[in-house]
Amino acid sequence: MSKIFTPFYICLLGIALLIGFSFTSHADKAFSIGLVAACAFIVLFIHELGHVIGGKLAGYTFLFLTVGPITIEKSPALKIVPNQSWLAFGGLASCMPDEINLTKMVKKHKWFVAGGPVFTLIAFVISLSIWAMTKAEMDMMLTVLNLAIFFATAIPFKGTFNSDGSVFLLLHKGGKEAETYLAGLILLKEVMSPRTPSEWDEQLIQEAYKTEASPEAMTTAFLLFYYHLMNSNYEQASESIAAFKKLPITNKTKFRLQFASHIRQIDSFLSLEPDLTLIKTLHSNMYTIDKVSYKRSEAILAYLNRDAEKAYSLLDEVERTCRKGSTQYGYFHAELKLTEIIRNRMDSQNAQDCKAI
DSSP, rough: GGGGGGGHHHHHHHHHHHHTTTTTTHHHHHHHHHHHHHHHHHHHHHHHHHHOOOOOOTTEEEEEEETTTTTESSSSSSSEEOOOOGGGOOEEEEESSOOOHHHHHHHHHHHHHHHHHHHHHHHHHHHHHEEEHHOOOHHHHHHHHHHHHHHHHHHHOOOSOOOHHHHHHHHOOOOOHHHHHHHHHHHHHTTTTTOOOGGGGHHHHHHHHSSSGGGGGGHHHHEEEEEEEHOOOOOHHHTTTHHHSSOOTTTTTTTTTTTHHHHHHHHHHHHSSSOHHHHHHTTOOOTTTSSHHHHHHHHHHHHHOOOHHHHHHHHHHHHOOOOTTTOOOOTTTHHHHHHHHHHHHSSSSSHHHHOOO
Protein backbone atom coordinates (compact mmCIF):
# COMPACT_ATOMS: atom_id res chain seq x y z
CA MET A 1 0.00 0.00 0.00
CA SER A 2 1.35 3.41 -0.92
CA LYS A 3 2.18 5.56 2.10
CA ILE A 4 -0.32 8.21 1.01
CA PHE A 5 -3.20 5.73 1.29
CA THR A 6 -2.61 4.84 4.95
CA PRO A 7 -5.14 6.08 7.56
CA PHE A 8 -2.82 8.80 8.88
CA TYR A 9 -2.23 10.51 5.55
CA ILE A 10 -5.80 10.07 4.31
CA CYS A 11 -7.00 11.78 7.52
CA LEU A 12 -4.47 14.59 7.04
CA LEU A 13 -5.79 15.05 3.52
CA GLY A 14 -9.37 15.07 4.83
CA ILE A 15 -8.52 17.70 7.44
CA ALA A 16 -6.82 19.85 4.82
CA LEU A 17 -9.88 19.63 2.56
CA LEU A 18 -12.23 20.56 5.41
CA ILE A 19 -10.07 23.56 6.26
CA GLY A 20 -10.07 24.56 2.61
CA PHE A 21 -13.84 24.26 2.29
CA SER A 22 -14.32 26.28 5.48
CA PHE A 23 -13.34 29.38 3.46
CA THR A 24 -15.98 28.73 0.80
CA SER A 25 -19.76 28.75 0.58
CA HIS A 26 -19.66 25.14 1.86
CA ALA A 27 -18.26 26.18 5.24
CA ASP A 28 -21.34 24.99 7.16
CA LYS A 29 -21.16 21.51 5.62
CA ALA A 30 -17.42 21.33 6.24
CA PHE A 31 -17.95 22.28 9.89
CA SER A 32 -20.68 19.62 10.32
CA ILE A 33 -18.53 16.89 8.77
CA GLY A 34 -15.56 17.93 10.90
CA LEU A 35 -17.70 17.93 14.04
CA VAL A 36 -18.99 14.41 13.38
CA ALA A 37 -15.46 13.14 12.67
CA ALA A 38 -14.06 14.77 15.83
CA CYS A 39 -16.86 13.38 17.99
CA ALA A 40 -16.43 9.91 16.50
CA PHE A 41 -12.72 10.02 17.29
CA ILE A 42 -13.36 11.10 20.89
CA VAL A 43 -16.00 8.41 21.45
CA LEU A 44 -13.85 5.62 19.97
CA PHE A 45 -10.80 6.80 21.93
CA ILE A 46 -12.76 6.72 25.21
CA HIS A 47 -13.95 3.19 24.44
CA GLU A 48 -10.46 1.86 23.67
CA LEU A 49 -9.02 3.74 26.68
CA GLY A 50 -11.56 1.88 28.79
CA HIS A 51 -10.17 -1.42 27.55
CA VAL A 52 -6.64 -0.30 28.43
CA ILE A 53 -7.60 0.81 31.95
CA GLY A 54 -9.54 -2.42 32.43
CA GLY A 55 -6.42 -4.29 31.36
CA LYS A 56 -4.27 -2.37 33.81
CA LEU A 57 -6.72 -3.20 36.61
CA ALA A 58 -6.29 -6.85 35.64
CA GLY A 59 -2.51 -6.52 35.92
CA TYR A 60 -1.84 -6.49 32.18
CA THR A 61 0.99 -4.62 30.44
CA PHE A 62 -0.07 -1.95 27.96
CA LEU A 63 1.13 -2.53 24.38
CA PHE A 64 -0.71 -0.11 22.11
CA LEU A 65 -3.95 1.76 21.44
CA THR A 66 -5.07 2.69 17.93
CA VAL A 67 -7.95 4.97 16.96
CA GLY A 68 -8.38 6.56 13.55
CA PRO A 69 -5.10 7.96 12.23
CA ILE A 70 -2.91 7.50 15.31
CA THR A 71 -1.43 4.75 17.44
CA ILE A 72 -0.18 5.22 21.01
CA GLU A 73 2.37 2.53 21.80
CA LYS A 74 4.82 1.66 24.52
CA SER A 75 8.25 0.78 23.09
CA PRO A 76 9.55 1.18 25.78
CA ALA A 77 8.34 4.75 26.45
CA LEU A 78 4.92 5.98 25.36
CA LYS A 79 4.91 7.55 21.91
CA ILE A 80 2.40 8.51 19.23
CA VAL A 81 2.98 7.11 15.74
CA PRO A 82 0.90 7.11 12.51
CA ASN A 83 -1.59 4.27 12.15
CA GLN A 84 -0.66 2.17 9.10
CA SER A 85 -3.58 -0.28 9.27
CA TRP A 86 -7.15 0.29 8.09
CA LEU A 87 -8.21 -2.81 10.05
CA ALA A 88 -7.47 -0.92 13.29
CA PHE A 89 -8.97 2.38 12.11
CA GLY A 90 -12.19 1.89 14.10
CA GLY A 91 -10.27 1.31 17.31
CA LEU A 92 -8.03 -1.40 18.75
CA ALA A 93 -6.40 -1.76 22.16
CA SER A 94 -3.83 -4.37 23.13
CA CYS A 95 -2.55 -5.39 26.55
CA MET A 96 -0.57 -8.48 27.53
CA PRO A 97 -0.64 -10.48 30.77
CA ASP A 98 2.67 -10.83 32.57
CA GLU A 99 1.98 -14.52 33.17
CA ILE A 100 0.48 -16.96 30.64
CA ASN A 101 -1.97 -18.90 32.79
CA LEU A 102 -5.23 -19.46 30.92
CA THR A 103 -7.23 -20.42 34.01
CA LYS A 104 -6.31 -17.17 35.79
CA MET A 105 -6.67 -15.16 32.60
CA VAL A 106 -10.30 -16.17 32.17
CA LYS A 107 -11.13 -14.12 35.27
CA LYS A 108 -8.67 -11.29 34.61
CA HIS A 109 -9.57 -10.75 30.99
CA LYS A 110 -13.16 -9.87 31.90
CA TRP A 111 -11.78 -6.60 33.27
CA PHE A 112 -10.14 -5.82 29.94
CA VAL A 113 -13.24 -6.70 27.90
CA ALA A 114 -15.71 -4.87 30.16
CA GLY A 115 -13.59 -1.72 30.34
CA GLY A 116 -14.59 -0.48 26.89
CA PRO A 117 -18.40 -0.64 27.27
CA VAL A 118 -18.24 0.60 30.89
CA PHE A 119 -16.22 3.69 29.95
CA THR A 120 -18.53 4.32 27.01
CA LEU A 121 -21.57 4.12 29.29
CA ILE A 122 -19.96 6.54 31.75
CA ALA A 123 -19.13 8.90 28.87
CA PHE A 124 -22.75 8.68 27.70
CA VAL A 125 -24.08 9.68 31.13
CA ILE A 126 -21.64 12.61 31.34
CA SER A 127 -22.32 13.87 27.81
CA LEU A 128 -26.09 13.51 28.32
CA SER A 129 -25.89 15.56 31.53
CA ILE A 130 -23.85 18.29 29.83
CA TRP A 131 -26.15 18.33 26.79
CA ALA A 132 -29.19 18.72 29.08
CA MET A 133 -27.60 21.92 30.42
CA THR A 134 -25.94 23.38 27.32
CA LYS A 135 -28.04 22.06 24.39
CA ALA A 136 -24.81 22.29 22.40
CA GLU A 137 -24.62 20.39 19.11
CA MET A 138 -21.32 18.75 19.99
CA ASP A 139 -22.67 17.47 23.32
CA MET A 140 -25.70 16.05 21.53
CA MET A 141 -23.46 14.32 19.00
CA LEU A 142 -21.27 12.83 21.72
CA THR A 143 -24.36 11.58 23.56
CA VAL A 144 -25.78 9.85 20.47
CA LEU A 145 -22.46 8.30 19.42
CA ASN A 146 -21.62 7.07 22.93
CA LEU A 147 -25.02 5.40 23.16
CA ALA A 148 -24.60 3.83 19.72
CA ILE A 149 -21.13 2.48 20.52
CA PHE A 150 -22.33 1.14 23.86
CA PHE A 151 -25.14 -0.89 22.30
CA ALA A 152 -22.96 -2.00 19.36
CA THR A 153 -20.30 -3.41 21.71
CA ALA A 154 -22.24 -4.43 24.82
CA ILE A 155 -24.99 -6.44 23.10
CA PRO A 156 -23.75 -10.03 22.66
CA PHE A 157 -23.44 -11.09 19.02
CA LYS A 158 -21.12 -13.34 17.08
CA GLY A 159 -19.86 -12.66 13.58
CA THR A 160 -16.51 -12.29 11.88
CA PHE A 161 -15.57 -10.45 15.08
CA ASN A 162 -17.37 -11.05 18.38
CA SER A 163 -18.74 -8.11 20.35
CA ASP A 164 -17.39 -7.22 23.79
CA GLY A 165 -20.64 -8.47 25.29
CA SER A 166 -20.32 -11.83 23.57
CA VAL A 167 -16.71 -12.24 24.73
CA PHE A 168 -17.62 -11.23 28.30
CA LEU A 169 -20.35 -13.88 28.45
CA LEU A 170 -17.94 -16.46 27.05
CA LEU A 171 -15.38 -15.63 29.74
CA HIS A 172 -18.03 -15.53 32.47
CA LYS A 173 -19.11 -19.03 31.45
CA GLY A 174 -15.49 -20.19 31.64
CA GLY A 175 -14.32 -23.66 30.73
CA LYS A 176 -12.48 -25.04 27.71
CA GLU A 177 -14.07 -22.69 25.17
CA ALA A 178 -13.02 -19.59 27.13
CA GLU A 179 -9.45 -20.87 27.50
CA THR A 180 -9.27 -21.67 23.78
CA TYR A 181 -10.39 -18.13 22.98
CA LEU A 182 -7.71 -16.63 25.21
CA ALA A 183 -5.05 -18.94 23.80
CA GLY A 184 -5.95 -17.61 20.34
CA LEU A 185 -5.53 -14.03 21.55
CA ILE A 186 -2.08 -14.76 22.97
CA LEU A 187 -1.01 -16.43 19.73
CA LEU A 188 -2.34 -13.46 17.75
CA LYS A 189 -0.24 -11.04 19.80
CA GLU A 190 2.85 -13.11 18.99
CA VAL A 191 1.96 -13.18 15.29
CA MET A 192 1.42 -9.41 15.26
CA SER A 193 4.62 -8.62 17.16
CA PRO A 194 7.74 -7.07 15.54
CA ARG A 195 9.68 -10.30 16.14
CA THR A 196 10.32 -12.54 13.14
CA PRO A 197 8.74 -16.03 13.23
CA SER A 198 12.16 -17.61 13.81
CA GLU A 199 12.27 -15.67 17.11
CA TRP A 200 8.81 -16.64 18.35
CA ASP A 201 8.33 -18.28 21.74
CA GLU A 202 8.86 -22.04 21.49
CA GLN A 203 6.41 -22.58 24.36
CA LEU A 204 3.65 -20.89 22.38
CA ILE A 205 4.44 -23.10 19.39
CA GLN A 206 3.99 -26.19 21.53
CA GLU A 207 0.73 -24.79 22.94
CA ALA A 208 -0.47 -24.13 19.38
CA TYR A 209 -0.19 -27.82 18.56
CA LYS A 210 -2.69 -28.56 21.34
CA THR A 211 -5.34 -26.36 19.69
CA GLU A 212 -8.06 -28.18 17.79
CA ALA A 213 -8.38 -27.05 14.17
CA SER A 214 -11.42 -24.85 13.57
CA PRO A 215 -12.25 -21.66 11.63
CA GLU A 216 -12.14 -19.72 14.91
CA ALA A 217 -8.59 -20.97 15.64
CA MET A 218 -6.95 -19.81 12.40
CA THR A 219 -4.45 -17.74 14.39
CA THR A 220 -2.90 -21.08 15.32
CA ALA A 221 -2.50 -21.91 11.64
CA PHE A 222 -0.72 -18.60 10.97
CA LEU A 223 1.64 -19.15 13.90
CA LEU A 224 2.55 -22.73 12.98
CA PHE A 225 2.92 -22.10 9.26
CA TYR A 226 5.08 -18.98 9.57
CA TYR A 227 7.25 -20.54 12.29
CA HIS A 228 8.02 -23.71 10.32
CA LEU A 229 8.47 -21.82 7.05
CA MET A 230 11.19 -19.66 8.58
CA ASN A 231 12.82 -22.42 10.63
CA SER A 232 12.48 -25.35 8.24
CA ASN A 233 10.89 -25.49 4.76
CA TYR A 234 7.61 -25.08 2.90
CA GLU A 235 6.69 -28.76 3.05
CA GLN A 236 6.89 -28.89 6.85
CA ALA A 237 5.07 -25.56 7.15
CA SER A 238 2.22 -26.81 4.96
CA GLU A 239 2.05 -30.13 6.82
CA SER A 240 1.84 -28.31 10.17
CA ILE A 241 -1.58 -26.91 9.21
CA ALA A 242 -2.90 -30.03 7.43
CA ALA A 243 -5.93 -30.22 9.75
CA PHE A 244 -6.90 -26.62 8.93
CA LYS A 245 -6.69 -27.27 5.19
CA LYS A 246 -9.21 -30.10 5.58
CA LEU A 247 -11.87 -27.90 7.20
CA PRO A 248 -15.00 -27.54 5.02
CA ILE A 249 -15.41 -24.16 3.33
CA THR A 250 -18.88 -22.61 3.57
CA ASN A 251 -20.24 -19.11 3.07
CA LYS A 252 -19.99 -18.68 6.84
CA THR A 253 -16.39 -19.92 7.19
CA LYS A 254 -14.67 -18.92 3.94
CA PHE A 255 -13.54 -15.53 5.30
CA ARG A 256 -11.78 -17.10 8.27
CA LEU A 257 -10.38 -19.95 6.18
CA GLN A 258 -8.97 -17.89 3.30
CA PHE A 259 -5.38 -18.38 4.47
CA ALA A 260 -5.86 -22.16 4.47
CA SER A 261 -7.40 -21.83 1.00
CA HIS A 262 -4.37 -19.89 -0.20
CA ILE A 263 -1.93 -22.51 1.12
CA ARG A 264 -3.94 -25.18 -0.71
CA GLN A 265 -3.49 -23.10 -3.86
CA ILE A 266 0.26 -22.96 -3.34
CA ASP A 267 0.39 -26.70 -2.61
CA SER A 268 -1.18 -27.31 -6.00
CA PHE A 269 0.98 -24.74 -7.80
CA LEU A 270 4.19 -26.27 -6.46
CA SER A 271 3.15 -29.74 -7.60
CA LEU A 272 4.14 -31.14 -11.01
CA GLU A 273 0.61 -30.73 -12.36
CA PRO A 274 -1.15 -27.70 -10.85
CA ASP A 275 -4.93 -28.00 -10.76
CA LEU A 276 -6.08 -24.74 -12.37
CA THR A 277 -9.75 -25.46 -11.66
CA LEU A 278 -9.08 -26.00 -7.96
CA ILE A 279 -6.90 -22.89 -7.75
CA LYS A 280 -9.64 -20.81 -9.41
CA THR A 281 -12.27 -22.19 -7.05
CA LEU A 282 -10.14 -21.43 -3.99
CA HIS A 283 -9.45 -17.93 -5.33
CA SER A 284 -13.20 -17.25 -5.37
CA ASN A 285 -13.21 -17.84 -1.59
CA MET A 286 -10.64 -15.12 -0.93
CA TYR A 287 -11.10 -11.45 -0.07
CA THR A 288 -9.12 -8.40 -1.15
CA ILE A 289 -8.83 -7.30 2.49
CA ASP A 290 -5.89 -9.75 2.71
CA LYS A 291 -3.98 -7.97 -0.01
CA VAL A 292 -0.87 -10.16 0.14
CA SER A 293 -2.61 -13.52 -0.24
CA TYR A 294 -5.13 -12.20 -2.75
CA LYS A 295 -2.50 -10.62 -5.03
CA ARG A 296 -0.30 -13.70 -4.78
CA SER A 297 -3.28 -15.84 -5.74
CA GLU A 298 -3.88 -13.59 -8.75
CA ALA A 299 -0.21 -13.97 -9.68
CA ILE A 300 -0.49 -17.76 -9.64
CA LEU A 301 -3.60 -17.66 -11.82
CA ALA A 302 -1.97 -15.23 -14.24
CA TYR A 303 1.08 -17.47 -14.56
CA LEU A 304 -0.97 -20.61 -15.19
CA ASN A 305 -2.91 -18.67 -17.82
CA ARG A 306 0.39 -17.91 -19.59
CA ASP A 307 0.54 -14.25 -18.58
CA ALA A 308 3.98 -14.27 -16.95
CA GLU A 309 4.39 -10.49 -17.19
CA LYS A 310 1.26 -9.88 -15.10
CA ALA A 311 2.26 -12.64 -12.67
CA TYR A 312 5.67 -11.15 -11.97
CA SER A 313 4.20 -7.64 -11.70
CA LEU A 314 1.77 -8.86 -9.04
CA LEU A 315 4.56 -10.59 -7.13
CA ASP A 316 6.58 -7.37 -7.23
CA GLU A 317 3.60 -5.57 -5.69
CA VAL A 318 3.28 -8.23 -2.98
CA GLU A 319 6.97 -7.96 -2.13
CA ARG A 320 6.74 -4.18 -1.78
CA THR A 321 3.81 -4.59 0.60
CA CYS A 322 5.68 -7.20 2.63
CA ARG A 323 8.87 -5.15 2.89
CA LYS A 324 6.87 -2.17 4.09
CA GLY A 325 4.93 -4.28 6.60
CA SER A 326 8.05 -6.01 7.91
CA THR A 327 9.13 -2.80 9.60
CA GLN A 328 6.16 -3.17 11.97
CA TYR A 329 5.12 -6.85 11.93
CA GLY A 330 7.64 -9.70 11.93
CA TYR A 331 5.38 -12.21 10.15
CA PHE A 332 5.86 -10.28 6.90
CA HIS A 333 9.35 -11.81 6.72
CA ALA A 334 7.64 -15.20 6.31
CA GLU A 335 5.32 -13.72 3.67
CA LEU A 336 8.39 -12.51 1.78
CA LYS A 337 9.93 -15.97 1.90
CA LEU A 338 6.67 -17.54 0.71
CA THR A 339 6.51 -15.09 -2.20
CA GLU A 340 10.13 -15.92 -3.04
CA ILE A 341 9.25 -19.64 -3.15
CA ILE A 342 6.50 -18.93 -5.65
CA ARG A 343 8.77 -16.70 -7.74
CA ASN A 344 11.46 -19.39 -7.79
CA ARG A 345 8.88 -21.92 -8.94
CA MET A 346 7.91 -19.64 -11.79
CA ASP A 347 11.57 -19.14 -12.66
CA SER A 348 12.43 -22.82 -12.63
CA GLN A 349 12.50 -24.94 -15.75
CA ASN A 350 10.07 -27.37 -14.09
CA ALA A 351 7.52 -24.59 -13.70
CA GLN A 352 7.93 -23.60 -17.34
CA ASP A 353 7.29 -27.18 -18.38
CA CYS A 354 4.46 -27.93 -15.93
CA LYS A 355 0.99 -28.30 -17.33
CA ALA A 356 -2.04 -26.97 -15.55
CA ILE A 357 -4.91 -29.46 -15.47
